[in-house]
Amino acid sequence: MLLPGVNSTMPPSRSNVIPASSSAPSTSTVSAGAIRFRPCIDIHKGKVKQIVGSTLKDLPETQGAAAELKTNFVSDKPSSWYSELYRNDGLTGGHVIMLGADDASKQTALEALRTWPGGLHMGGGVTADNAVEYLDAGASHVIVTSYVFRDGRLEEERLRQLVKLVGKQRLVLDLSCRQRDGQYFVVTDRWQKFSSLALNEATLDFLAASCDEFLVHGVDVEGMQLGIDEQLVALLGAASPLPVTYAGGARTLEDLERVRVAGRGRVDITVGSALDIFGGKLSYGDVVSWHKRQQHQLGEEQR
Numbered sequence: 001m002l003l004p005g006v007n008s009t010m011p012p013s014r015s016n017v018i019p020a021s022s023s024a025p026s027t028s029t030v031s032a033g034a035i036r037f038r039p040c041i042d043i044h045k046g047k048v049k050q051i052v053g054s055t056l057k058d059l060p061e062t063q064g065a066a067a068e069l070k071t072n073f074v075s076d077k078p079s080s081w082y083s084e085l086y087r088n089d090g091l092t093g094g095h096v097i098m099l100g101a102d103d104a105s106k107q108t109a110l111e112a113l114r115t116w117p118g119g120l121h122m123g124g125g126v127t128a129d130n131a132v133e134y135l136d137a138g139a140s141h142v143i144v145t146s147y148v149f150r151d152g153r154l155e156e157e158r159l160r161q162l163v164k165l166v167g168k169q170r171l172v173l174d175l176s177c178r179q180r181d182g183q184y185f186v187v188t189d190r191w192q193k194f195s196s197l198a199l200n201e202a203t204l205d206f207l208a209a210s211c212d213e214f215l216v217h218g219v220d221v222e223g224m225q226l227g228i229d230e231q232l233v234a235l236l237g238a239a240s241p242l243p244v245t246y247a248g249g250a251r252t253l254e255d256l257e258r259v260r261v262a263g264r265g266r267v268d269i270t271v272g273s274a275l276d277i278f279g280g281k282l283s284y285g286d287v288v289s290w291h292k293r294q295q296h297q298l299g300e301e302q303r
Contacts, residue, residue: 033298033301034260034297035267035268035269037270037287038095039086040094040096040270041083041120044105045104045105047074047108048077048108049099050071050278051071051072072273072279075278080112082277083112083120084115085277086116086119086120087115092140093268094119094270095123096122096139100124100125101124109122109134114138117138120140121172122137122143123143123145123174125146126143126144131162131166135166140170141212142166143174144171144173145173145186146189147162149186149195152195154195163211171212172215173207173215174215174217175207175214175215177219177232178219184198185198185199191219199232201239205241212243214244215247220248227249233258233259233263236263237267243268244267250270251280252274253287256269256271
């Protein structure tokens with residue numbers, strides 16, 4: 001099966017995608033269920049950091065990439081400290097993301113995984129050559145995006161190879177996206193390159209056969225603490241057939257509630273730069289308490 005736009009580096013025609021403006025349900029009529037807080041450990045140059053994702057570049061530092069990178073926070077704590085914190089609070093399904101392929105970042109990522117075997121997903125530079133290594137180090141899932149895209153197109157054969165190698169049940173597809181011409185398109189290569197793959201119901205249904213979950217950063221707001229991309233959350237809540245985690249822009253408990261409502265109780269949330277453990281103002285403890293209330297509500301609903 002071929003998806004609209006897969007064989008072209010140009011964006012699909014409007015007839016093949018769902019406009020973002022048409023995807024948002026009316027929050028006043030949606031009965032939202034409970035969702036989960038999914039924590040993160042972002043790693044750059046061997047340090048746990050929070051950066052503005054859209055400022056990542058592939059250029060060598062001598063060409064100005066380092067100067068253009070906007071860093072919100074650099075931690076003085078090891079990655080294992082965060083893994084231990086999340087384990088103690090029972091926050092499963094969070095992600096470790098390497099924002100660069102240097103050896104220092106890899107070792108920092110492996111330290112996080114080994115501290116909590118089975119508790120975290122691993123992403124950033126994952127390929128068929130290293131996926132098993134990360135799973136053996138303790139990742140419950142590996143997260144992949146750029147490896148299964150080439151020249152703006154989805155490489156279905158690479159995706160099939162990964163599924164065969166690690167199993168659908170241990171694979172998360174990162175469909176982080178940016179908006180262009182009213183549509184959301186998956187972006188690759190440190191979120192700098194637009195693919196031809198638009199997020200819509202057909203895309204998500206097709207890809208669901210090859211993974212266990214989706215991870216979606218709203219790149220236009222990620223790391224900026226400007227509020228969530230509510231249209232994107234609504235699209236994911238309406239169209240995703242699998243568990244999906246949204247990241248980008250959340251700064252308050254009210255934003256977490258907006259994700260819950262806009263996503264129809266079907267979209268989990270990651271918070272990064274806004275948390276006090278990453279130099280922000282939002283209490284990590286308050287977010288954990290919110291998460292536990294969500295899980296209590298879910299338990300009550302399932303009785």
